[in-house]
Amino acid sequence: MPVESETQNAVSVAIQGEPGSYSEEAAQALLGAVIACRYCRTFEEVFQATEQGQVQHSLIPIENSLAGSIYKNYDLLTRYRLRIVREANLLIQHHLIGMPGVKFEQITTVLSHPVALDQCEKFFARFRHLERKSAYDTSGSVKEIIENGMTEYAAIASRGAAEYYHGQILMSGIQDNDENFTRFLLLSTQLEVSDCANKTSVVFSLANAPGSLFKSLSVFALRDIDLTKIESRPIPGRPWEYLFYVDFLGNLGEVRVKNALNHLAEITEFLEVLGCYPAAPPRG
């Protein structure tokens, strides 16, 4: 498998965004500081990088505790055949970052990913003269400002982005809500089930019959297996039918989990195990 990095022994991982992004921070939290990151423009490219053997892992955000699921990535989990091997919850702290030497009073326009802009509503309510501009990436916004010497612009991004591009933090912790966490998933080509894995993710579709969702959840409840998340997404070409993504606490090696999944297979039209991995602490 070809690995991009110059660094020997570095684990290679594809992420969406630029150096210093929250995804890179999550990758370091999961894989250590010595990683060879491949920076991709889209989530689709992140999935392709591992599927095509260019990197060992892909890392994706799947859910933010304020903004909700990253639905596109749920859809890609079904379209590609990667498996979840780890998860991490990252505390998201947004900072206002400008050119070195610039004063806050000079700033007229704030650049960032739309979700980051939305998470700083109170900041924009306080400083009403600031114009908001959408960008494809938080750390990419810092890069743009620094490289082009944009003295009237600031970006909303992570401390890591400020450090990487030598930007200046003009204001810290400007997010509306401090309980701002993003859950990231580390993906690989193969299912890996370690003994300490205690969380499993599955995706299934149901026969279109009354009570089928209830029956599908009963396979867990009847065996005292806790669900941590349920997400539904449309099945293209089959209006008002859904794929259900369910996370539950349990290891594939446990008898009650095996029984639950056998039982679930009786009820579902389609069923796939997406991964079995150690549950991350809820607050990172």
Added chain:
Amino acid sequence: MPVESETQNAVSVAIQGEPGSYSEEAAQALLGAVIACRYCRTFEEVFQATEQGQVQHSLIPIENSLAGSIYKNYDLLTRYRLRIVREANLLIQHHLIGMPGVKFEQITTVLSHPVALDQCEKFFARFRHLERKSAYDTSGSVKEIIENGMTEYAAIASRGAAEYYHGQILMSGIQDNDENFTRFLLLSTQLEVSDCANKTSVVFSLANAPGSLFKSLSVFALRDIDLTKIESRPIPGRPWEYLFYVDFLGNLGEVRVKNALNHLAEITEFLEVLGCYPAAPPRG
């Protein structure tokens, strides 16, 4: 209640987008051709228009059978105190629309709402030279092209938008998948339960206890009440806790529905009925 329109007896309704949008088509399907539309830039303004008594109704898209839920509108259903009084499923047919007299060969750039652009992937794969540009609205894109005489641009929008702005349809039915439906909800300040209402929408949060989602769905299954949709959204400030939006078939006047909701109230922390209305035919 002040109504904007000049037309007497016209029902007033707020929608997001410009004249000729899919929302306007849905409003006409539900309320007849004689409506006084208030065209809003954001969904938030659509909710506010009815809540502040400026119009009688708000109309919002809630779900597309290919792209999924319009999550922002689920969140606004909880933030505002409007109630669902009707629903409609609209077949979405996308057309490529340009200036009158323009030939397809002249077009270099295609403008539309990002969801509409995404729903025409096969079209863009066939005509690789065409550049895509995001806009806030489908019919607003037609307006922009016609008003500014942009001969190298075309928009993706409805037939209604082409007619309203006197644009020319260059290519018809360019969506990837013909099974493309959007479900719209008509909102009002008051709950209205007619005898022919057979669908109910509720929103609830659960005590954070094992099996609580299963128990909440059991109140319907135990009474043979069919669920048609379940959606979950994060509760801001309470990481990894969710609001559940559930649609089921039943009228609030039925004894089994009353019992189910009383039972549900035993399990939930928070429970609200969002509306009780006639179910629309699945394919419009």
